[in-house]
Amino acid sequence: MKMKKFIALLTVAGMTATMAVGCGSSSNETSDNAADTNTESSDSSLSGTITAAGSSALKPLADDAADSFLNDHPDVSITIDAGGSGEGLKQVSEGTVDIGNSDVAAEDKLDETAAKELVDHQVCVVTMAPIVNKDVAEAGVKSLTKEQLISIFTGKTTNWKDVGGPDEDIVLVTRPESSGTRATFQKYALDGNEEASNTSMETDDSGVLLTNVKSTNGAIGYVALSYLTGDAGVETVAIDDVEPTLENTYSGKYPVWTFEHMYTKGEPNEVTKAFLDYITGDEYGAQMEKLGYGVASKMTVTEH
């Protein structure tokens, strides 16, 4: 009995200790950072904190950019949260964070007066591509016209043989209504036509969507190019014979893309500005393209 009690106590003590250590070390770090900031404030090098929140589509890029930015400026600390475009816009408008990441323009989510206070920084271009299961592509569906695409996603065409594919039901795999990816795809690939949500399988994030398209015969869905950098196991489909690539996006031939926005309330402060300049700069641009995002300054068209 005593032994049992002892073991139980030990377990609890262990867990508490782990918690304490976990919390302790992080608080130590922050205090170290604070100390650094204080001692080196006389130095000309950049220091301070940047907080950002919003779009989950933009977060991987923002994280990567923050990592390499911190290599050059070790005294800066950057915190980036996801939470959705709406949340990012709301928080930056309230002044809770320095940067609000968003897939959509501020006017779409906020009321006019709040949107006017925000300054838009277009940091990159995200291109969305329709993707299909390999069996569809192998059967010869390499390109779809816009009409075919609309007909498929609105649920009018339900068999692949109608668009030159195998005799197989079309399985729609999409994103929830509040998703920024879905909004972009609907606006530019489907010309604003509403997706048939009563026949499509919605997935909570693009990674799951990719898995579902990969494992379901006859499936079609859409993701941002940043999800297709490695061997994703799915095939992209050209729209009107234009392949979904960054080059075609830059030249304006491929229509399904959107600017990713980083909003600040008023003009950004020194540290935030340095970060925004870095992420939009040429040096980081190459890395950005490697991750599957388009460089905003390379765009030859700015309107669809």
Add this chain to the structure above:
Amino acid sequence: MYCVFRENSEQQYISLIKGENMKKQNMFTKEYAWRGLMTAGGLLVIAITICIGAFLIYKGSGTFTIFGHSIFEFLGSTDWNPEDNAQGGGTVGALIFIVGSLCTCGLALLIATPFAVGSAIFMIEIAPKFGEKFYRPIVEIFAGIPSVVYGWVGLTVLIPAIKKVFHLQVGHSVLAAGIVLALMIFPTISNVAADSIHSVPKDYRMAAYGLGSTRWQSIYKVVIPAAGSGILSGIILGLARAFGEALAVAMVIGQTTALPKGLFSTTKSLTTEIAAQMGNATEGGEMKTALWTMALLLFLLSLLFILLIHYFSRPKKDKE
């Protein structure tokens, strides 16, 4: 109370004067300190529950008060298209999700209950020693597996299996969700049912045997009716768990905004829709408010389940 307190303190005063050790004083403060701590703990739990309820009512009522939808639209319409902004003007019919939840949970109960009650009878009546030593701990491990593991296993094993067995293109279905949920609630039902079967007095069985019944007759004519209310509580507890499960269901249900047409069609449930949309919906918008209303509905349902459990497990005087 006051008197007692006076007496106590007087005694202590006296004992202090007498130079007795401090032990008595210590015991006195300890008694009240611990009692205070326990009371505070109890009150805190009550306060938190009430706060969550009040918060959900405050957030969830917005659909009806701010955006002016009727409660019948919310509960009875399949037209789900709320606007993601504070102006509103969309539709908030949540019937699809309610039906989706009911179908998957009902199916889960249908699958799980016979096995769960059977296994409870097995571990208490048929093989008590083996049941107590090996079987029960195994079932308890079952109960401790996190839902994400169930969902993941379902996604990688069950979905392809359904595709293969029924020759379907898509394996995600109400059936898959029902099976995953059944696996999840099986240990809950089984454990509670086993407890209630265990608490049936031995005299009952002895009396049954004395009247010449076989083991099976004594089990299903005497023991199960006597343990009936407990078994029912277990089933409702399982149902409550199934209703609240989001993650595992989301992975296998296929998430289509349409009423399920059969076992193999994809649909959505209350919890999966909340989980899918809450991340991107704007705070204070019509969609987020409608999601809060769905959360409120889940809260009320679980309240109902708890009340049912209390109703069924209340002591029955006429039987004693």
